[in-house]
Amino acid sequence: MIVELIGKEADLTFECMHIVPGKGDCSRIHPHFHYVDVLVDGEFDDKRRIVHLYKLKAVIKRICAAFEDRILVANYPESVQRIEDKDSHYGIEINNKLYLIPKADIFKIEIPSLNIEDLTVYFAQELARDLKEDELFKTLNYVEVTLSEGHGQRGKLRLDLK
Numbered sequence: 001m002i003v004e005l006i007g008k009e010a011d012l013t014f015e016c017m018h019i020v021p022g023k024g025d026c027s028r029i030h031p032h033f034h035y036v037d038v039l040v041d042g043e044f045d046d047k048r049r050i051v052h053l054y055k056l057k058a059v060i061k062r063i064c065a066a067f068e069d070r071i072l073v074a075n076y077p078e079s080v081q082r083i084e085d086k087d088s089h090y091g092i093e094i095n096n097k098l099y100l101i102p103k104a105d106i107f108k109i110e111i112p113s114l115n116i117e118d119l120t121v122y123f124a125q126e127l128a129r130d131l132k133e134d135e136l137f138k139t140l141n142y143v144e145v146t147l148s149e150g151h152g153q154r155g156k157l158r159l160d161l162k
């Protein structure tokens with residue numbers, strides 16, 4: 001059976017900023033309001049539950065918290081983005097502009113781009129790993145993450161938990 005969490009209603013949201021390589025509006029630093037819908041498929045436990053929803057929400061919120069109010073920086077190739085480590089700051093050169101940003105304000109993610117596709121893969125993999133590590137979620141078969149970046153745009157990925 002399937003149980004779903006609707007991000008907008010369950011408060012599974014985060015707001016963050018990013019800069020996309022290129023020349024359009026997205027090449028300037030700009031915010032996104034994200035929300036995450038999560039679907040799990042599993043077997044009934046002895047308490048007639050598929051999943052402990054409160055605990056599942058806590059795991060998702062922990063992943064959201066890493067993004068909250070941060071500027072996202074991905075591993076774009078050097079031809080697109082150069083990052084210089086300046087002690088407490090990063091100097092980020094992108095789109096012929098240099099941003100000097102405190103490290104505390106940045107979430108540096110080991111993904112090849114900040115496209116919704118790569119963000120969805122990252123989020124789903126983090127969640128699947130956390131669920132697999134916890135005995136509480138052992139009755140689950142798979143998890144499906146739908147990550148929205150606003151403007152009616154979202155990525156969706158299903159990962160096996162067995």
Ligand SMILES: [Zn+2]
Nearest residue numbers: 018020026032
């Ligand atoms: Zn954007």
